[in-house]
Amino acid sequence: MSKKQIIKFLVLRTLGNFLVLFMIFGFIATFGPALFYEVRFRIEEARGVKYELPNTEPSELAKIIQKRKALQQPTQNLLGSVLSDKKVQILTPVDTSFSVVIPKIGANERVTPNVNPADGGEYLEVLKHTVAHARGTSLPGLNGTTYLFAHSADNFWDVGRYNAVFYLLKDLQIGDDISVFFNDKRYNYTVYDKKIVDPSEVGYLAANIGQGERLILQTCWPPGTTWKRLLIFAKPKNT
Numbered sequence: 001m002s003k004k005q006i007i008k009f010l011v012l013r014t015l016g017n018f019l020v021l022f023m024i025f026g027f028i029a030t031f032g033p034a035l036f037y038e039v040r041f042r043i044e045e046a047r048g049v050k051y052e053l054p055n056t057e058p059s060e061l062a063k064i065i066q067k068r069k070a071l072q073q074p075t076q077n078l079l080g081s082v083l084s085d086k087k088v089q090i091l092t093p094v095d096t097s098f099s100v101v102i103p104k105i106g107a108n109e110r111v112t113p114n115v116n117p118a119d120g121g122e123y124l125e126v127l128k129h130t131v132a133h134a135r136g137t138s139l140p141g142l143n144g145t146t147y148l149f150a151h152s153a154d155n156f157w158d159v160g161r162y163n164a165v166f167y168l169l170k171d172l173q174i175g176d177d178i179s180v181f182f183n184d185k186r187y188n189y190t191v192y193d194k195k196i197v198d199p200s201e202v203g204y205l206a207a208n209i210g211q212g213e214r215l216i217l218q219t220c221w222p223p224g225t226t227w228k229r230l231l232i233f234a235k236p237k238n239t
Helices: 003-049 058-071 078-084 121-127 156-161 164-171
Strands: 050-052 088-090 098-103 108-113 130-136 145-149 177-182 184-196 215-220 229-238
Touching: 003 229, 058 145, 058 229, 088 098, 121 130, 164 215, 184 215
Parallel strands: 050 088, 108 130, 145 215
Antiparallel strands: 098 108, 098 177, 130 145, 177 184, 184 229, 215 229
């Protein structure tokens, strides 16, 4: 093999290795967050770990949150919860002014109110940090539909950037509990239905004031795509 052929071989091999590494990095960047939540959920499920919300009044929970902030003792992170020997993990809402807590999947997320679901520039920025409440829909405690969404993206390569915790909505079943904290009050809901719909089906975004209180949670479906929408329907508990 001549010197020229050797150089050509080395260049092509280096380029090939670079492309393989680039593809691996792209896969991790896109699907890594969702895979993390999925693996964590399966490990905890196998170990019998469960999440619970304390029956403390929201005002008392707010005091606990403020105390932890003052002492710089944040709530246990996701990795810590996976490695912990405790079979029951207590979830303290991250923000009693507006947040959603789903014990079944260990979700505990802030909610940004009044986000325009038709403005990608607006909601994509919000979804980098919190779950979004759809503008024009009802708020918790009112006689209407409250619509919360996360993990929406225009392109599949952006999917992993937007609040991947809602990937696990697929694991919710009828009868599972959801709690929403709003204005320092706690609203408890029970899942009663789930549907997969087309993105064009926007009728669920109606507030339906006066037609009964319900909560809808939305994520994209299948996980890692934006082809469909998975909707979780919940009603006030014990109604």
